[in-house]
Amino acid sequence: MRVAIVIPCYNDQRFLPEALATIDGEEPTEVVVVDDGSDDPATLRLLDSLEQAGIRVLHQHNAGPAAARMAGVAVSQAPYVLPLDADDLLGPGSVRALADALDAHPEAGVAWGDLELFRPSGARLFDRGPDSLDPWLITFVNDLPLSALFRREVLLQAGGYQLRDGYEDWDLWMALAERGVRGVRVPRLVERHREHGARRWSQDFSRHERALAVLRERHEDLFAARGANRRRSAAPWRQRLLLPTIEAAAFLSVRNKYRLAHLVSHPLRFFRLQLQRRSEARSTARPHTRRNEP
Template structure:
């Protein structure tokens, strides 16, 4: 779809979402994007006639369409990224859309080596009455990754991140959490995250979508347990730091009534806050771990 070598490869997994796919493609406006892109659509074993018909018509328009048996979003992304030629990767779900400025704002940060992974906030549309599906995206914090995800999968990152991570985990107990595991892996591999605090992609809320089934608390616990077991060293290290911060916090509370003064000094930068203190306290451990 592009005359020049692609800088950004947009990989679109599609499973029975043919009715939305054209909207996703239309949001990739070549006239507004300052960089060359390629689009790779991965059919993840769709059975819906409308989707199969749409994919066939896109092949006729010279879009790259790859078919595979159903393996979930992680496998579909791996399939697409494996053949991608772009220096940077942008996964885009078939039912979502992007603002062209997302790419325009992310690439300069990546090109200047200010980040390896750039992500932004979502603009929700569709069935927005389902409030519990409107997740929060927050600035990157390695400690926070042990309690929950910080970013959606619709991020722009170096292909090197995917390579060093070993791709997306295709063995997750349930679909829909591949991004969280991918970011944990990226953090372990010391890649730099950058959050653009703007709404630069559109996240469609569908009542009967795949992710809707993951509101089950038991499944969330099983996923958390799976990640903690797979990345046990990472979880242990971060939880030790969190425990230290919590102890410092409660110690400060016990010093009331001087606590407000202490927190004022934190805010003014005169005292070091507990998070920074914890990171410095355990910095030598991280250095020794790398040497070992």
């Protein structure tokens, strides 16, 4: 098998079966589900049934998704590794397409594709994956998806997923950029990312600010090289012009810096997402009235 798919699970009984169902049989895969200290009886029953069906399930005390992913990587054998969150989905044929891309590009250490955001309301937003891992741009925004396919040795040499308190995927992309790792984009839908209340971490702006400080400390050399990397960056002009300005604006709150950076990076997605959220908020707030019966 070329590919190991590692899925952290913490009380994800509602979503995990759907995630597993999107791993199609087109590409034989090694699947490892890592139980990150679940205490929900329904989830524990599901994990038992998966083990009985032959899926490898690891159990550990709750240590967060980063540690769970790396525990799964440690026991897997395949040369390529793809992390998948238990509440996300894979696009049809995406695993084989990513593996074929790495086979065809030995100079690349990682392959990714396009992303679709979907919400409980049924609203969907398509997000085209970036063409490259840009060492300058990655210090401002993380446009790269979680579910990318890594060469095992590249993932381990970069240190894998390390941060417990969030942005562990952004931290990994920075580590890869520091090492000059090249990537390849596959032009097809790979990850369907579920947006729901439990995943609104990025809206906790005090945690966001603390996490950014950690990233700056851990990747000091990458941030120090911004000037040189900006001259080589393939990022669109609006990002190269506006992202440094937004970051340096002392009068802006962390929340507004976050929103403006995403507006500059993905203007169409930003406005569509805001409209969808407002529409959902109005639908939730609207009182339900019954029609008069004839």
